[in-house]
Amino acid sequence: MGNQLESLHHIALEAGKAIMALYHTHVEVTEKADRSPVTAADLAANAIIMKKLALLTPDIPIVSEESAHTPWSERKNWQTFWLVDPLDGTKEYLRKNGEFTVNIALIEHGRPVLAVVHAPVLEKSWLGDGSRAWSVINNEWSLIKTKATLPPVIVGSRSHPSPALADFLAQFSQYQMMEAGSSLKFCLVAEGQAQYYPRLGPTMMWDTAAGQCVAESAGGQVKTLEGLPLSYHREDLLNPFFVVSHS
Incomplete structure (x- = not known):
């Protein structure tokens, strides 16, 4: 390997x-x-x-x-x-x-x-x-390993801001926002610079697989909004919405 x-x-x-x-x-x-x-x-x-x-x-x-x-x-x-x-x-x-x-x-x-x-x-x-x-x-x-910090840092997309993000953020009393492009957002969670990356807009399979592997290998989780693992054995190349978290 x-x-x-x-x-x-x-x-x-x-x-x-x-x-x-x-x-x-x-x-x-x-x-x-x-x-x-x-x-x-x-x-x-x-x-x-x-x-x-x-x-x-x-x-x-x-x-x-x-x-x-x-x-x-x-x-x-x-x-x-x-x-x-x-x-x-x-x-x-x-x-x-x-x-x-x-x-x-x-x-x-x-x-x-x-x-x-x-x-x-x-x-x-x-x-x-x-x-x-x-x-x-x-x-x-x-x-590298994921890391929990308070207040958490939440990383979002520079190119795809989402109106659904406000709903996600409502669960936190305090947080810091960070912006980044591409799959760098997964990597920021993987190395502990951010704790969450909610993706509440469209992505394709190839956009996420490598970043998901890095985040999960570092101790993080990548789950759909239903709490299921983001899987790649499916017909639809378009991903469901998901959240990357530090654990």
Whole structure:
């Protein structure tokens, strides 16, 4: 598992370099069918990840935001697959605020069990293997754990503020708010900088799997509003609303 996690980290770093090679150029944006933006950086990172994962694990299928999606009739029989968002936070990328990530997760029986979240501008990665989580800077691996603090820090989306957030916040007498883009929000909970991340707006499977693995590996929980684990063995690629918490 350790060697595979290191290999995964190297793939994410390589994808990050491809993204950064285009970061300071004029970025052409096209719209996908769902009106979400896609850039040459998304596609360059996707090409690297798809190629390298196919070499690393030739027998494991891949679901990526930027590749053709396999129908549920075939996916439902998969015990194991990779779930990839080559550039999570394309809007953050276009705003050049640095808050975008490369997300790669291994799904087994509907659960993310191995993952990397890499933030190219921050030159930092977060990794999880299902039982432990690390932050990595300059190839220095540091174990991270979730942490309870009072008042809690609640992290929200920079691009998707939600009117339902006020209802969630009503349960706390005191709290501090923090904003972040992409799956960095999961990582802030994982390393104890935030205690909750309520996601009360739309996300897709590939947006969340890697961050979920990191948060859970660090001791956190990711549950739907009904209190169920967020699972990836399902037909709908759109996630239900969920809350990430420190425990």
